[in-house]
Structures are given as structure tokens and as C-alpha cells.
Amino acid sequence: MLTNARSQLRILARDPILLALVGVIFAAILVFVVYPLAMVFITSFQDRGQWTLDHYGLLAERRLYKNALANSLSVGAMVGFLGVVIGYIAAFVLTRLDVPFKKLLHLITILPIISPPFVSAVSILFLFGFNGLITKQMLGLQDFSIYGFHGVVWSQVFTFAPIAYLSLRGVLASISPTLEDAALNIGATRWQTFWKVTFPLTLPGIASAFLIVFIESLADFGNPLVLAGAAFPMLAPQAYLEITGSFNLPRGAMLAVILIIPSITAFAIQRYWLAKRQYVTVTGKPTASTSKIVSDPVKWLLYAFVLLFALIVVMFYAVIIVGAFTQVWGFDYTPTLAHFAYVFNVGFKTVIDTLIIAIITTPISGILGMLIAYLVVRKTFPGKSAMEFGSILSYAVPGTVVGIGYILAFNDYPIVLTGTLTILVLCFVFRYVPVGIQSGIAVLRQIDPSIEEAAQNLGASSLTTFRKVTLPLIAPAFFSGLVYAFVRAMTAISAAIFLVSANWNLMTVQILNQVGSGRLGVAAAYSILVILIVLVAIGVINAFVNRMTRHTNMVRF
Amino acid sequence: MAEAVVIRGLNKQFSSPDSPDRTVHAVRDVNLTVEPGQLVTLLGPSGCGKTTLLRMIAGFEEPTSGDIMFGDRRMNDVAPNRRDAAMVFQSYAIFPHLSVYENVVFGLRLKSLPAADLKAKADRILEITGLTAMQNRSPNQLSGGQQQRVALARAIVMEPKVLLFDEPLSNLDAKLRETMRVEIRELQQRLGITALYVTHDQIEAMSISDRIVVMNGGVVEQVGAPWEVYARPATRFVADFIGKANFVPGKVVDGGVEIAGQKFSLAHPTDQPNGSDVELVLRPEAVALSADSGVFAATVKRAMFLGNVAEYLLEVDGIGEWLVDVSNPGEVGLHERGSRIFVSPSQASLHVLP
Missing domain, CATH: 1.10.3720.10 (MetI-like)
Structure with missing residues (x-):
């Protein structure tokens, strides 16, 4: 050597x-x-030049930190799950099914990837905030609060589902539809074909997409800062507050280390373990074949789902545009x-x-x-x-x-x-x-x-x-x-x-x-x-x- | 311009990628001299180390030990871009983003030649290789043979000290292969460039080489002119790899050999001692076949009509299986399977393996 x-x-x-x-x-x-x-x-192991584990001790003692960790992990898992469901359906519909406006729907679906991190958060505030168009003006709710778990999850789902979509699109595109044809040909039902062939083949890809979204969610800063609220602490904004609010660098560093551990673990699993287990059954040019494993009603149901997601994305952007030209949202809708x-x-x-x-x-x-x-x-x-x-x-x-x-x-x-x-x-x-x-x-x-x-x-x-x-x-x-x-x-x-x-x-x-x-x-x-x-x-x-x-x-x- | 290439005690050991402790000895103690202006072929089965040897000469692989000399200059520590040893790659490796002309002048531009010189050299080579009409095309608009010519033109235009070929014709169809190998040989002789040529195709090797280096398992088995390696193979491997061979057991008797009780004199005396058991090489075309008389009797086990020859597999009484070729079989017809015939080896072609 x-x-x-x-x-x-x-x-x-x-x-x-x-x-x-x-x-x-x-x-x-x-x-x-x-x-x-x-x-x-x-820094996370030091206090005024002395080595110490005190900062990590706080994690067990202080409810704030304990909750921040639990909240970040549960939001990450939830967003990962919802993101993968949306991403998988969108990827399946847009790569495998013969439906109209595929190219346009693809572009709309990936739009959130190139936008600033607050578009969905600000839109959600416009629509569901204290003066939200839907919550207050349309439904007349006075004490509805979007802040907390739900707000962060929904905002992150719209920010990160497109990433899951892109990743799963690649996975589905590398699995030959002829395998499904083969299963149908030897007598499997559509349901069996999906669960015994398509799903297992895409499983490593699904796990990988889940972990990618999980990592993104953990690392996300903008959505939690805007939508988590004081009652729902999360790791990334909490670390920021420790440093800029209380100038407590060691505690911020400690929270940062706690934040790294699940991220790096998920990353390592995704990159070094899952990546090797992904199936590629298409080499060279992918065959253009539409899937026959969904019946027509199911096909249009799935399509409607993708359409709905695209509509919400469009609505979020429309709200931002309207909001930018509106005097005071919620009170005065004069253009300005x-x-x-x-x-x-x-x-x-x-x-x-x-x-x-x-x-x-x-x-x-x-x-x-x-x-x-x-x-x-x-x-x-x-x-x-x-x-x-x-x-x-x-x-x-x-x-x-x-x-x-x-x-x-x-x-x-x-x-x-x-x-x-x-x-x-x-x-x-x-x-x-x-x-x-x-x-x-x-x-x-x-x-x-x-x-x-x-x-x-x-x-x-x-x-x-x-x-x-x-x-x-x-x-x-x-x-x-x-x-x-x-x-x-x-x-x-x-x-x-x-x-x-x-x-x-x-x-x-x-x-x-x-x-x-x-x-x-x-x-x-x-x-x-x-x-x-x-x-x-x-x-x-x-x-x-x-x-x-x-x-x-x-x-x- | 042409220089000799001298290789002394060259070794290459790769550590295998899976287990770093195990090494593969790809090239073992190779000594070789290529005279200026000669074309020497490195011939052998895949994995014999011929391409590794060529890539070490080009500088793409680092020898584990030994020397590579161009003339009297040691090249081991010279970077590949300073070796002046232009190479024609098996995959052609044409720059897909550049036109034919830009491909050909790529190396000249790096030498910062005056524009007029550059143009003159390029035009001449494009002319020689018959690419003038397509010099502005993009490589993906060319056929395989034309791409091959671009690769050749790009190498030759450099007027290199040494020209290296790495199985340059293996991606072409059989007809084109024959035309191109004639073109390559003519060009190399006309320009007088020293050339090393890697191939696994024995016909290609014999048709274009001044000398052939037969390699097997990283070792040079024999170096010689095409007729030498064919007619006087130094090892059983060489005899078997180049053309077809019958291996006949015999015994040295008074400067000649005895095969199954019959004595033959040898055109080239062997230095094996009297009375020792030896193995002889007998080419299928060096055996005469007759229905009526001959040295050995035999039974036809298989007869195949191939057009220009008939190929027989015979069981020769008291010796074993022989392959025998009979030329112009259309005239005489085939001996049927099972028929009894006679065979006579040509004395002049009998070769004792050392």
C-alpha cells in the first residue's frame, strides 16, 4: 500500500x-x-476554556432543548413521509402514465426548488395566518393558529416534496416498464404487479427520497423560524436564537452537534448503503412505454391528485404576487x-x-x-x-x-x-x-x-x-x-x-x-x-x- | 526523425482494486528493441499485458521497474504529454466537440506553430488520409472507417518519434479492416516512423509487421519476423496461438526425428540431444493427403468444406488426431467420414519445439 x-x-x-x-x-x-x-x-465541549459535558447535560434537564430535538425529528419524519407520498405519485403519473400536460405539470412541480425559502411560509401566512384570507376572511375563524407542527409540516411539504419527486422520477425512469408487462403476462393482477414488482424495485429509491427530505427538513431554517412559533421550538432556529439572542456560543454549538447527528446518519445511510441497493433495469435509452398496471379510474384519480398539488403550488405563487401588490393584506386590498x-x-x-x-x-x-x-x-x-x-x-x-x-x-x-x-x-x-x-x-x-x-x-x-x-x-x-x-x-x-x-x-x-x-x-x-x-x-x-x-x-x- | 524504442527489464504490477494486498503481474521482465522505422506488433490474447506495455510506453501507466528508452533518452519520468509518442486509440478517442480539422490540428495548436505551417501540415495529412472533403464535419457525422482515419491523421500530423496503435481496427468490419491495415502499413513505411502496434488478430499482425512480439501472461514468448513465429514457433503457446497446429510426439535420432517408427530428416537441425523425446509442430497445410498411398494410414473423423480449403480431422493410426487442410477441394471433392486414407507430412515443414 x-x-x-x-x-x-x-x-x-x-x-x-x-x-x-x-x-x-x-x-x-x-x-x-x-x-x-x-x-x-x-466549542460544544468547552466552557470558559475548560472541557465540560455540561451543555449536553442541559439537553436532558431543559424541556426547551428536549422538545426542540423531538419536534425537529417528528417534523422531519412527517415531512419525509408526506413528501415521498406526493413525490411518488407525481413521479409515477408523470413518467409512466399517458396523461395531458405532463411537461407543464413537471415544471410546476419542481418550481419550489428554485424559489426563496419563504414563499410557501409567507403564502401560508397570507392564507391561514391571523389575518389569513381563508381562515379569517372566508371562514371567519378568530382564534385559529397556523403556528406549530401543522404550519411547519405543510410549509415544508410544499418546499421539499419536489425534491422527493425529482429523486423518485429518476428511480422510476430507471426501472423498465417491461418488467410490469412481464408480470402481467404471467398472470399477476395489477395490484399484485404493483406490490410484488414495481414497489419492491422502487423501495430503495423511496427510502433514499425519504432520507433526503428528512435531511432537508432537519436542516431547514426559514420555515420553522416563520411558522414554528414560540410554543414549538425546533433545533435549527433554537441554535440560531442561542447565538444571536443570548450570545451563548457553546449552547448554540451543542444544539448544532445534536442537529448534525441525525443528518449525518441519514446521509450516510442514503449514500453508502441505499445507493448500492438501487435497481437499474434500464440501461441506455429508456423505453417509452406507458404503465398498464393502473385502471382508467385509478389513473385519473392519481392525475387529479397531481393536478391538485400543482394547483396549490400555483396558488402559493399567485398569492405571493397578489400580496406583493396589496396595500395591507387582510385589511386593505387596494393595489399598490x-x-x-x-x-x-x-x-x-x-x-x-x-x-x-x-x-x-x-x-x-x-x-x-x-x-x-x-x-x-x-x-x-x-x-x-x-x-x-x-x-x-x-x-x-x-x-x-x-x-x-x-x-x-x-x-x-x-x-x-x-x-x-x-x-x-x-x-x-x-x-x-x-x-x-x-x-x-x-x-x-x-x-x-x-x-x-x-x-x-x-x-x-x-x-x-x-x-x-x-x-x-x-x-x-x-x-x-x-x-x-x-x-x-x-x-x-x-x-x-x-x-x-x-x-x-x-x-x-x-x-x-x-x-x-x-x-x-x-x-x-x-x-x-x-x-x-x-x-x-x-x-x-x-x-x-x-x-x-x-x-x-x-x-x- | 525515427527513433529506436528500447525496453529493458520492464515490469508492471497492479494492486487489484478489491484486495489491495494482492497484486497482478501484468507485464513481466520484458526486453525489446524496436529499430528505427520498424513496425513491431505486440500480439497475444486479451489480458496478456500487450496493452499495458503500450500504455507504459505512452506514459499512461507507470512501470513498477525497468526502463523505457526512446533512442538514448530514458522516458520513465517524462509526462505523457512530453513523450512525442502519438497514439491511435482503440475507441479512436476523437474529440466529439471539435470538427475533423480541429481534431487533426489539436496537437499542432499546442505547439504554437506559425499559422501557415500549421495549415500546410494539416492539409497534407488530410490529403494523405483522404479527409480533405470532410474536414469541417463533426465527428458524429463520420462512419467508423472515417473516424479511424481522423484518429490516424491526428497522430501522424504530429510527426512523432514513435507511433503507437492500440487495437486500432478492432471496431471495424472485416472488409474495412483489411483495407485500413494496408493503408496504415503503407503510411508508416512512407513516413518512416517507428511504430508499435497492439492487436489480438494474428492475421493482422502477420500482414503488417516487420517483427511480431508474441505475449502471454505478461511474458514475451517469442520475437521474430512473421514467417519465423509461424514456421519456427519458440513455444507451444506461440504455435497454438498463431494459426492452427498439430502437436506430434517424436524422438531425436541421428539429427533427424522418428515419428511412430518412421524416420524424417529435419530442414533445421534441433539442438536437443540424441534419443530425447520431443514435440513437433506440424501445420495442417503441411500434410499431403491421398486415397491410395502415404506415410501414415488414417481414418476421417470429420470433413468440412470451407470453400478455399477442406478441413479434415483425422485419426492417424498409432499417433492421434491431426487437422489437415487440403486446398482447392472443389476440384477433388471430399473424403467421406469414416473412409480410410493416407497422409504424408512435408519434411521441410517439420519443426521441433525447443
Whole structure:
């Protein structure tokens, strides 16, 4: 093994650029991913410089913390369950059944993924809050409270069911419908075919989607902060309150560690255990065959369900748009531009700040993602799997934990970054690069390695090979990495809320502040602006990637 | 321009991916010299180490021990992009996002040649390889044979010291394979480039090589001109892998051999001591077959008509099974299964395995 590592190092030494690159990336992962997390752990075990377990003791003593943990876990499980049910039905209907408007329904279903984290929360307040359109105006309820378990669960279901949908869509698409045909052919009923063939084959995918939604729910910060209410504490907002409210860093760190444990466990199960158990019975081009295992009435029933979900999504956005142009929701429905005027007069610096941060983050994150994917798939060097693990680690860690880690790590000697643009950019880059890495790895594994060897063979260095051959070929992954980085930089809140300052503020934080002070109209106006910017940016990035790789669109792999 | 390729004591051990403690000895103690301008084929079954050897020469694999020299320069620590050993890949590895022309000039652009030189070189190679008319096409608009030509043009245009071929024709259909191998050989001779060519196809190897290196299990079994490895195989493996062979037991007697009581003289004397038991190689086409008379009597066990030859499986009395080919069988017809006939080995073709 040792001689192996030595010979890998020798190969690396022949290519100084590669060597330098590997070194720099390792250093960056250590400083900006591992070190902040380590600081969270260390701080949670310390009290005024002394090692102690006292903070963890509070978890047993204090009802607040105990409830926060229980509430977060039960909400996560509930949202995971509902998200998977909705996602599975939507995926089944939109991949397997012959129904109208599939493309449109698909787009509506995934819309919540690109929107800021408060759209559903703010919509729910508009509709079901104390002055809610449905609860107060239409039903005349005076003492209905949406805050608590129900509010958070419903808001999160609409935020995260689309993620379950996307994941299950991939699972269903990779299972050949001919298997169902085969079961029907040898005499199984439709019901038997579903429960004995389709369901077992998709079971690992279902478990995986459940865990993904569970992780997202645990890590979610915006919905609980807006909708949990004081009587229903949850881990992520509680950790935030400990730090910004009571300036109690060790307790915040302790809650962060408690938050990490279920997240990392779920992530490990999903990635290292379930992923290997997923079935792929379609290789190459998926066969376009519609499922025959549902009868017509069932088919339309399922379709109606998907339609209903899409309608609610549309309604949420409609409410946001109407709300942004309404004087005072619940009292005065006169149309107005006042909220937008407020955004552009009082809050315009935040808009510019957010744009600057997103525009700096996007290319760095996109290129770094492709570079790491390239190194991991194509190169051998000691510590390769550590690099892959380190680079996706921050994806599994809830944003709140990352945020706390960053203020603990970069507030003081040796690296002081708090309050700067740099800390926000670094946080976003390392938090959102994993998606680019994962899609880059997936695409690269499908590209014949001899294409890159051919470039080297013709005299291209590693860097030239990457720039002139690899990058154009992985353009689709590059594109999704860029879009994801931009969308997240525009919509992130959980880590960023610890890192914003008077100098550098974010629109999402502004939305939260506006919700907090009851100005829902302004919050809605900000949300619409975020969505518009994201849509424009996707168009721009698409055009840019197309230009960069003019020939690539002629090539199919 | 052409350089010799010298390989000394080359070894490659892979640690197997499943259990890092176990190693696979892919290439074992290989010594080889390729003279300048020669085309040498590395021939062997899959897994024999021929591709690993070629990839070590290209620099894509790191030898565990031993030296790779181009001329008198040791290449072991030279990165693949500085070796000047252009390679034609089995999968062609054409850049799918670049046009034919851009593929061909890819390496030249990296050398930052003056634009006029670059154009002149590219035009010449496109002309030679017959790609001029399709230089602006995208690779996915090309047939397999045309893609093969692009891969070849892209390598040759570099005017490399050494040209490497990794089973370049294995993805083409049989007819095209024959045309392309003639083209490759003519081009290589015309440009006088030293070339190493990996293949598992013995006919391909024999038709284009100056010399053939037969490999098996990571070891070089024999190096020789095509006729040598065929007519004078150094090992039983070589005899069996290249063409078809009957292995006949015999005994060395007074510089000749005795097979089942019959004495034969040898065209090439063996250095095995008098009286020792040996194994002889007898090619199926080196046996005459007659209904009336011959050296050994035999029974026909199977007769197959293949067009240009008839292939017989015979049970030769007192010796065993022989494969025998009779050419132009359309004229004489087939001996039926079960019929008794006579066979006579050609003395000049008898070869004693060392």
C-alpha cells in the first residue's frame, strides 16, 4: 500500500500543475469545511476554556432543548413521509402514465426548488395566518393558529416534496416498464404487479427520497423560524436564537452537534448503503412505454391528485404576487406599488449585495466543482477518497451548523473574516459545490477516458486537457453546477444568516426581517424579485454555456 | 526523425482494486528493441499485458521497474504529454466537440506553430488520409472507417518519434479492416516512423509487421519476423496461438526425428540431444493427403468444406488426431467420414519445439 502511495505521488510530481491543484484544494477543504466543523464540536465541549459535558447535560434537564430535538425529528419524519407520498405519485403519473400536460405539470412541480425559502411560509401566512384570507376572511375563524407542527409540516411539504419527486422520477425512469408487462403476462393482477414488482424495485429509491427530505427538513431554517412559533421550538432556529439572542456560543454549538447527528446518519445511510441497493433495469435509452398496471379510474384519480398539488403550488405563487401588490393584506386590498418602492428605495443595497455575492460565487463554485469531479474520477493521488468525502461533507451538514462553524472559526485569530464579502462567498462556494461535483462525476464516468488521454498524448498538459477537452464535454454538468450555485446563493438563509453584516446583507435575510416585523407585502415583493433574478440568471448561464461549447450540442453521449 | 524504442527489464504490477494486498503481474521482465522505422506488433490474447506495455510506453501507466528508452533518452519520468509518442486509440478517442480539422490540428495548436505551417501540415495529412472533403464535419457525422482515419491523421500530423496503435481496427468490419491495415502499413513505411502496434488478430499482425512480439501472461514468448513465429514457433503457446497446429510426439535420432517408427530428416537441425523425446509442430497445410498411398494410414473423423480449403480431422493410426487442410477441394471433392486414407507430412515443414 505504501509503495502504491509513493508511486502515485511520483506520477503526481511529474505534473506540477496537478500537484499544486491537489494541494490547494486539500488545503481549502481543510480550512473551509473541516476546520469550522471541528470548531463547532470543540466549542460544544468547552466552557470558559475548560472541557465540560455540561451543555449536553442541559439537553436532558431543559424541556426547551428536549422538545426542540423531538419536534425537529417528528417534523422531519412527517415531512419525509408526506413528501415521498406526493413525490411518488407525481413521479409515477408523470413518467409512466399517458396523461395531458405532463411537461407543464413537471415544471410546476419542481418550481419550489428554485424559489426563496419563504414563499410557501409567507403564502401560508397570507392564507391561514391571523389575518389569513381563508381562515379569517372566508371562514371567519378568530382564534385559529397556523403556528406549530401543522404550519411547519405543510410549509415544508410544499418546499421539499419536489425534491422527493425529482429523486423518485429518476428511480422510476430507471426501472423498465417491461418488467410490469412481464408480470402481467404471467398472470399477476395489477395490484399484485404493483406490490410484488414495481414497489419492491422502487423501495430503495423511496427510502433514499425519504432520507433526503428528512435531511432537508432537519436542516431547514426559514420555515420553522416563520411558522414554528414560540410554543414549538425546533433545533435549527433554537441554535440560531442561542447565538444571536443570548450570545451563548457553546449552547448554540451543542444544539448544532445534536442537529448534525441525525443528518449525518441519514446521509450516510442514503449514500453508502441505499445507493448500492438501487435497481437499474434500464440501461441506455429508456423505453417509452406507458404503465398498464393502473385502471382508467385509478389513473385519473392519481392525475387529479397531481393536478391538485400543482394547483396549490400555483396558488402559493399567485398569492405571493397578489400580496406583493396589496396595500395591507387582510385589511386593505387596494393595489399598490409601495412594497416594491420600499424594496428599491430602502432595501436596494441588499439587492445589489446579494447579486454581487451570487455573481462571484457562481463561477468559482462551478469551476471548482468540475475540477474536483475531474480529479476524483480521472486522477489517482493519495487521499483521493478523502477529497471526495471532504468536498461533499458540507452538503450533508445543516446550514445552521455551517454558519455557527464559520463564526466560531473566522471570528478570531488566525483567520478573521466575519462581516466581509469573503466569508459569505467562501461559505456559499463550499456549501454548494457538492451538487456540481456529483453531477460532474456522473457525466465524467460516461466519457471514454481515452479522449482525455488522446489530448495528453498530443501534448496537452493536465490543465489544457481539462480546459479544452473535459470542460466542454461536461458542459451539461457544468451548467447544472452553475445554476445550482447561483440559485442557492440567491435563496440561502440558514448558514448565511450568521454571516451577514451591515456591510453585506442578503435578500433572504431581509425577507425574514420583513416577515418578523409583519410587513408581509415587502417580503412578497423581495421574493418575487429573487425569483425573477433567478429565472433571468438561468437564461444567461444557459446562453453562456452554449456559447462556450458551441459544438457540444451536436454530440450525444 | 525515427527513433529506436528500447525496453529493458520492464515490469508492471497492479494492486487489484478489491484486495489491495494482492497484486497482478501484468507485464513481466520484458526486453525489446524496436529499430528505427520498424513496425513491431505486440500480439497475444486479451489480458496478456500487450496493452499495458503500450500504455507504459505512452506514459499512461507507470512501470513498477525497468526502463523505457526512446533512442538514448530514458522516458520513465517524462509526462505523457512530453513523450512525442502519438497514439491511435482503440475507441479512436476523437474529440466529439471539435470538427475533423480541429481534431487533426489539436496537437499542432499546442505547439504554437506559425499559422501557415500549421495549415500546410494539416492539409497534407488530410490529403494523405483522404479527409480533405470532410474536414469541417463533426465527428458524429463520420462512419467508423472515417473516424479511424481522423484518429490516424491526428497522430501522424504530429510527426512523432514513435507511433503507437492500440487495437486500432478492432471496431471495424472485416472488409474495412483489411483495407485500413494496408493503408496504415503503407503510411508508416512512407513516413518512416517507428511504430508499435497492439492487436489480438494474428492475421493482422502477420500482414503488417516487420517483427511480431508474441505475449502471454505478461511474458514475451517469442520475437521474430512473421514467417519465423509461424514456421519456427519458440513455444507451444506461440504455435497454438498463431494459426492452427498439430502437436506430434517424436524422438531425436541421428539429427533427424522418428515419428511412430518412421524416420524424417529435419530442414533445421534441433539442438536437443540424441534419443530425447520431443514435440513437433506440424501445420495442417503441411500434410499431403491421398486415397491410395502415404506415410501414415488414417481414418476421417470429420470433413468440412470451407470453400478455399477442406478441413479434415483425422485419426492417424498409432499417433492421434491431426487437422489437415487440403486446398482447392472443389476440384477433388471430399473424403467421406469414416473412409480410410493416407497422409504424408512435408519434411521441410517439420519443426521441433525447443
